[in-house]
Amino acid sequence: MAKLYFRYGAMNSGKSTALLQAAYNYEERGQHVLLAKPEIDTKGAGQISSRLGVQRDVDFLIAPDADVRRVFAEHRARVRAETGSDVACLLIDEAQFLTPDQVDDLLRIVVSENVPVLAYGIRTDFQTRAFPGSARLMELAHSLEELKTICRCGRKALFNARLVSGRFVFEGDQVAIDELAPDRVTYESMCAECYLRESAGRLA
Structure with missing residues (x-):
């Protein structure tokens, strides 16, 4: 059974690097993935970029009013037409910028389409308040995983x-x-x- 995963952490905890590694792991086994991120994240434009210097183009950007389930279906159909194979996983970077309704769509993709969704993002903003997308992911995700990094003092960064x-x-x-x-x-x-x-x- 497919699951919705939310992998979160403070800035510089390696979220984008982990996402790109997950995509590589799928593709190394001959499987196809789709990568996406909210278009509000203008850094890197249409790319997912890790602070280690690794980067990759996304398959689609998610507009603030986008129906994620519909956009996913369009790109899934493209992958099927081009490769003859289905999509094995949807990977979302900067998931904190999704709307709660878009996170609901991710769960529907998982349950109705049986496609795993791996969402990566930060939990809270600079005022320690949860982003709406992150809050909804914390409520709905089958699996929550914290990616850790450290503060300047050596303690765990929150x-x-x-x-x-x-x-x-x-x-x-x-x-x-x-x-x-x-x-x-x-x-x-x-x-x-x-x-x-x-x-x-x-x-x-």
Whole structure:
């Protein structure tokens, strides 16, 4: 039976690298996969790019109002026509940017089409609040797996602190793609202790 997997972690925990490795593992065994990500993630445009320098084109981008089940069906039909084989797995990067309805579609793909879906993303934003897509994945996924990384102090990183021009900020829009904004938005993965120290005790 196919399952919906949510593999999550703080920034720099290797999510995109793990996704690309999973795709490679399927294809090494002669199976076909589809890769997708929300189009709101403008970093890398139509590619999934790991911080280790590995990158790969996605098969499709997911618009904010897209019917994921319909788009998946279109690309599945293309794979069948081109290869004579079915899709073995759907892999989603930056899944936190999906809408709750789109996550519902992922579960329907798993249950109705018997195709596994592996979704990778971060759990919370820079204010420690869950992204809507991540919250829905936590509610629906058959399997939850945390990908771990460490804080500057060596402890396990839980949160994603936002920096603008090198200074920590704790107010602003939920989504600001790193390294693309005019004021150079970046992020740092932090443990709870270091986050609270930088935020002066603030959690939202």
